Amino acid sequence: MIDILVRHSIELHILSGSIEQIIRLVLGELYSQFTHVQPNAFRFTGSKLSYIQGTKYDFEGKPLYIDELRAIKKYHPTDILFVGNSSNDRWVSRSGATTLCVNPHFTDGNDEKEWNHCIREMDSALEILKYVRLSDD
Numbered sequence: 400m401i402d403i404l405v406r407h408s409i410e411l412h413i414l415s416g417s418i419e420q421i422i423r424l425v426l427g428e429l430y431s432q433f434t435h436v437q438p439n440a441f442r443f444t445g446s447k448l449s450y451i452q453g454t455k456y457d458f459e460g461k462p463l464y465i466d467e468l469r470a471i472k473k474y475h476p477t478d479i480l481f482v483g484n485s486s487n488d489r490w491v492s493r494s495g496a497t498t499l500c501v502n503p504h505f506t507d508g509n510d511e512k513e514w515n516h517c518i519r520e521m522d523s524a525l526e527i528l529k530y531v532r533l534s535d536d
Contacts (some may be wrong), residue, residue: 400524401432407533410434410472414464416457416487437464458487465494480530489513499530 411433419440423430440452456464476495486505492498492513500508500517508517
């Protein structure tokens with residue numbers, strides 16, 4: 400799915416309450432395919448964890464990221480598909496972006512105020528492509 404989106408010049412962003420180092424580890428070489436990753440991060444002094452730097456773009460901050468991205472790139476809200484699955488993602492609906500809930504966790508994917516679409520049990524990331532406008536190459 401990532402290869403298909405990149406081939407169609409679609410930007411990929413990660414807004415996550417997870418930790419940057421974990422995201423890098425899980426994605427491996429795929430990490431470089433993402434336009435921007437905005438997570439929390441472990442900060443170290445030497446080899447000792449000194450603190451966790453939180454992102455301002457979690458929970459209520461997620462629509463702020465979308466708004467800033469739209470302002471910079473001149474995107475219309477519906478040009479953006481936000482894919483999420485949890486309670487910290489439901490705030491994105493306030494940005495006007497199209498929202499897709501996959502494998503809901505701590506959120507009601509059928510809540511039309513928060514989610515435009517829902518895949519209750521996604522077996523393959525390719526299922527997301529149904530909600531993406533791909534250019535004709």
